[in-house]
Amino acid sequence: MSVEIRRGTARFTEREVGRATRHAFSFGAVYDPAHVAFGPMICHDEHLLGDGRGFDTHRHAGLEIVTWVVSGALTHTDSAGAAHTLVAGEVGHLHAGSGVEHSEVAAAPQTRFVQVWLRSEDTGQPSYGVHAVSRGELVEALEVNGSTLWVSHLAAGGSVALPVVDRLHVYVASGALLRNSLAEPLAAGDALLATEEPGPLVATAAVDSVLLVWALAAEDQTT
Structure with missing residues (x-):
């Protein structure tokens, strides 16, 4: 069994006018050999955007991109014809497939969202879906390629x-x-990574x- 606590303060922060991003894994020019991926998860970012700020049109392929808005609103538009403004309580899922271009722009004075990229060998037609998530102690929000996201x-x-x-x-x-079976208190922005069925936490x-x-798929299901 292995359990690691990753503090939000340990993430490297990228700043531009109207945007702050905290990266959990190696990204762009910043390489951290100890934190390249966690199973199929190769990106776990937290973004804070000012109104009208975000990411202009750019391309992805071979990824499943999952977005959760913590506060505010985020407008997604892509080259496959999808357009939707995500709000808190919704999960956005972009299947990049063989390749898709998209943009993400804040549609509120301050928007905070979390985005995860999962490796995928599904090179089919790109698609975009939105899933409303009800409030509950542990609600399944999305299943993709053997990985499952719950929201609590x-x-x-x-x-x-x-x-x-x-x-x-x-x-x-x-x-x-609180401190309990997770061993240490965790604050907003912190993460716990556990492997080898650590038992009930x-x-x-x-x-x-x-x-x-996230319950993440075994490596042989995604690579």
Whole structure:
């Protein structure tokens, strides 16, 4: 069993006018050999955008791109004809397939969102989908190529037993967790990475909290 706590403060931050991005894994010119990927997850970013700021049209291929808006709103537009403004409580899923161009622009005075990239060998037609997520202790939001995303809304003092899987990634999107079976308190922006079925872990909220919980596919399902 292996459990690692990755503090939000340990991420490297990229800043531009109207945008701040915190990267969990190696990205662009910044290479961190200890943090290149976690199973099929090769990117786990948190973005903060000013109104009208974001990412102009750019291309992706061979990725599943999953976006969760923490606050504000984010407009996605792509070359496959999809256009949607994501708000809190929705998951956006871009299947880049053989290649697609898209843009992402904040549609609110301040927008905070989390985005994950998963490797994919599915080179079919690009597509984009939006999934509304109900509030609950552990709600399945999306399944893609053997990886599953759950979203957990916990009231202060509430607890949830996390899935027992070979590769687990838990991210505190907002709020904070108490010290318990996770071994250390976690704050917003922190993540827990666990491998080799660490047994039942329980998360207990110190304040109202939202967790993004990934059960990630085995390597042979994605590479």
